[in-house]
Amino acid sequence: MGMLYKGKWTDRDDIIHNGAYLRPDSKYNSSISADIIENIANSPGRYWLIGSNSCQWSQRAMLMRTLKKLDHVIPLHIAHGPRLEGYAINGGKVWNVPDTDLTIQHLHQLYTLSDRHYTGRSTVPVLWDSQTRQIISNESSQIMLALDKIKTQDQLPLNYYPPSLNEKMSDMDNWIYNGLSNGVYKAGFAQSQDAYDQAVSLVFSTLGKLEQILTENRFLFGPNQTASDWKLFTTLIRFDLVYFTLHRCQKRRLVDYPNLWAYTRDLYQTPSIAGTVDITTIVAASFQNDTANNPHNIIPVLPDLDWGAPHNRDIQSASQNQRITG
Numbered sequence: 001m002g003m004l005y006k007g008k009w010t011d012r013d014d015i016i017h018n019g020a021y022l023r024p025d026s027k028y029n030s031s032i033s034a035d036i037i038e039n040i041a042n043s044p045g046r047y048w049l050i051g052s053n054s055c056q057w058s059q060r061a062m063l064m065r066t067l068k069k070l071d072h073v074i075p076l077h078i079a080h081g082p083r084l085e086g087y088a089i090n091g092g093k094v095w096n097v098p099d100t101d102l103t104i105q106h107l108h109q110l111y112t113l114s115d116r117h118y119t120g121r122s123t124v125p126v127l128w129d130s131q132t133r134q135i136i137s138n139e140s141s142q143i144m145l146a147l148d149k150i151k152t153q154d155q156l157p158l159n160y161y162p163p164s165l166n167e168k169m170s171d172m173d174n175w176i177y178n179g180l181s182n183g184v185y186k187a188g189f190a191q192s193q194d195a196y197d198q199a200v201s202l203v204f205s206t207l208g209k210l211e212q213i214l215t216e217n218r219f220l221f222g223p224n225q226t227a228s229d230w231k232l233f234t235t236l237i238r239f240d241l242v243y244f245t246l247h248r249c250q251k252r253r254l255v256d257y258p259n260l261w262a263y264t265r266d267l268y269q270t271p272s273i274a275g276t277v278d279i280t281t282i283v284a285a286s287f288q289n290d291t292a293n294n295p296h297n298i299i300p301v302l303p304d305l306d307w308g309a310p311h312n313r314d315i316q317s318a319s320q321n322q323r324i325t326g
């Protein structure tokens with residue numbers, strides 16, 4: 001896949017250790033300051049979100065932008081195209097870095113614009129400050145949290161991080177990340193049987209426990225959606241399409257878990273969300289860019305999944321269906 005080393009693109013990877021995949025921490029991982037959050041609201045068009053339609057981490061940030069009605073405040077650029085040096089920024093063509101006369105072709109060039117000695121992976125999503133030409137964050141969870149805090153006039157007063165759930169959400173997010181959301185990558189990128197076995201076992205024990213939790217609750221923490229649900233959603237929606245086959249997580253499909261499958265449809269049917277899900281690109285880009293698992297670049301035929309089928313989960317908590325505001 002390749003990465004930047006001291007500002008230069010190299011073939012190094014640094015992600016497999018003893019046969020196991022180890023996702024490096026994002027380099028711009030700190031929490032986004034209150035000043036920047038205020039600036040985002042007050043300077044529409046200054047901060048850009050760069051994401052990819054195939055990537056579950058990008059989709060988390062893109063979802064939050066949509067849920068919080070920030071589309072006119074934070075422009076979105078979708079990175080796509082052949083990955084010659086990591087992510088192409090604009091389908092193989094050049095892209096004008098916003099508010100500059102600079103053009104780039106690869107995502108990694110945005111990283112070296114921000115820090116010309118950057119060492120690390122160049123990943124999406126990126127929150128980019130077009131004024132200072134700096135990456136503000138390349139960590140989806142920090143971007144989500146910051147977007148949730150932005151207040152604009154025409155926004156619904158929704159809060160996906162209710163303060164009362166702070167600790168519980170953080171525990172839930174870590175558990176789901178380790179077992180499932182990153183677990184499917186540990187399974188898919190494993191280079192030893194042992195590493196694969198361990199990862200897959202954790203994937204399915206996590207799914208089993210989630211199925212249980214969703215027997216009692218419409219969403220992870222009750223009748224209201226939280227950011228934890230949206231993080232989980234971006235993994236679940238890819239499960240039968242990509243992780244089941246390409247990453248060999250094939251003990252059970254998402255559709256074999258009645259609660260999880262209905263829960264995923266419930267989230268998918270939330271207004272404006274379907275527009276952030278590009279099934280065709282999720283499948284095509286995942287299969288075309290994983291030459292280790294799919295050397296001939298064959299894109300599989302999509303499974304028949306009816307995302308629009310009634311989910312019937314609102315019945316469960318109709319009496320308590322009040323939004324948390326904040």
Ligand SMILES: N[C@@H](CCC(=O)N[C@@H](CS)C(=O)NCC(=O)O)C(=O)O
Pocket residue numbers: 001002025026054055056057058086087121122123124125138139140141
């Ligand atoms: N922890 C990061 C992970 C981001 C990430 O790994 N993105 C993948 C795409 S799904 C990527 O850009 N990979 C390119 C690479 O590792 O070179 C986040 O949640 O934002």
